[in-house]
Amino acid sequence: MAKWNSQSVQILAKHILGQKVTKIKSLGIYNCRTVNRREASNLSQHAYGLAIDIAGFVLADGTHINLRENYDGTDKKRHFLKAIEKQACQYFSTNISPLDNERHNNHFHFDLKFKDNKQQYCNS
Numbered sequence: 001m002a003k004w005n006s007q008s009v010q011i012l013a014k015h016i017l018g019q020k021v022t023k024i025k026s027l028g029i030y031n032c033r034t035v036n037r038r039e040a041s042n043l044s045q046h047a048y049g050l051a052i053d054i055a056g057f058v059l060a061d062g063t064h065i066n067l068r069e070n071y072d073g074t075d076k077k078r079h080f081l082k083a084i085e086k087q088a089c090q091y092f093s094t095n096i097s098p099l100d101n102e103r104h105n106n107h108f109h110f111d112l113k114f115k116d117n118k119q120q121y122c123n124s
């Protein structure tokens with residue numbers, strides 16, 4: 001998370017938005033449950049504390065950028081979120097975004113699932 005924040009989030013924020021991110025808004029990390037809460041599914045990476053759900057960011061001037069409101073916009077906030085999404089695969093093995101399904105319409109799910117897992121979304 002520290003590497004992602006310093007090498008991706010802060011650099012993109014300064015380049016695209018002209019200021020630092022002062023807060024990363026998380027919906028949670030540890031949660032002992034199965035994937036998508038389906039009874040027959042494997043344990044989620046959240047059950048191992050290896051996943052985080054990112055709902056948005058707060059900038060130094062107090063501006064909020066939220067996945068729910070800004071992911072489908074047309075301004076710099078959307079550009080920032082798309083850039084975050086694109087670079088996330090360099091830091092996490094799974095990156096699920098609002099584009100992937102309705103369950104993730106308000107957050108990015110990033111996790112450290114092993115590369116050979118069949119539910120991997122990052123191909124690099």
Ligand SMILES: [Zn+2]
Pocket residue numbers: 046051052053108109110
């Ligand atoms: Zn998640």
